Amino acid sequence: MATERNETGRRLDIRGIDGEPFGDIMAELEALPDDETLLLLNSFEPEPLYQVLEERDFQYETMSGGSDVWYLEIRHE
Template sequence: MDPDHTVETLDAREIDGEPFSDIMSAIDGLGGEESVLLVNSFEPVPLYDVLDARGFDYETSQIADDEWHVTITPQ
């Protein structure tokens, strides 16, 4: 990853209620050298179609049974 690339972490497990709007707010402001690391308690499969439609790349990894990381980057 480019050393000028910045990554903001958004832990959806700490959000009360539905985190979708928080996730969209975080990614809508991303520039070319920025990413959001989404931390979630499950694999957010429904989010992938939204990210594809909005032109974002994402990389998912399972860290533990109840911890998933999704790095979201503009294309």
């Protein structure tokens, strides 16, 4: 797993992680500057993450990219 940076923020693809990726996601969010976004790629809709994001004052938008990829764009409120 590697975090990539682009012109709008960071990109984290967790589809290939063995085990629980929650710690990796939280580490990226803690390091996320206020003016950047994190694009999270997952193999399923990350519904359990939504409440955690709301509790930590993040906004998010979820998009399906087909049967095997979901995109979650996360930013500070």
